[in-house]
Amino acid sequence: MENELFQVNYKGQNLKIERFDVGGQALFRISFPGKEPILTILRAVNFNGAKFWVSMPEGRQKLAEEIGILIEQFYRAKI
Numbered sequence: 027m028e029n030e031l032f033q034v035n036y037k038g039q040n041l042k043i044e045r046f047d048v049g050g051q052a053l054f055r056i057s058f059p060g061k062e063p064i065l066t067i068l069r070a071v072n073f074n075g076a077k078f079w080v081s082m083p084e085g086r087q088k089l090a091e092e093i094g095i096l097i098e099q100f101y102r103a104k105i
Contacts, residue, residue: 034096043097053082054097067094 030045042057056065066082067090079094081087 032100034093034100036093036096041093041096043100054094056093065089065093067097069094 033040044055053068070080079090081090
């Protein structure tokens, strides 16, 4: 899939999201207005088969989950 650019609103800020694929895995690069560094998140699957959002590198799990839900809503709205 070609890189896709879109925006989501997170706590009153429009975040720029870039979707790109690496080895068949969709990753999402998130840019915050006026802030660095950029956050990269992806969907992972735990040993029970449940999907969850995770940040790369690790350590920003809560933020990955919150923004991941917005990404899911963006894609569901496109259907």
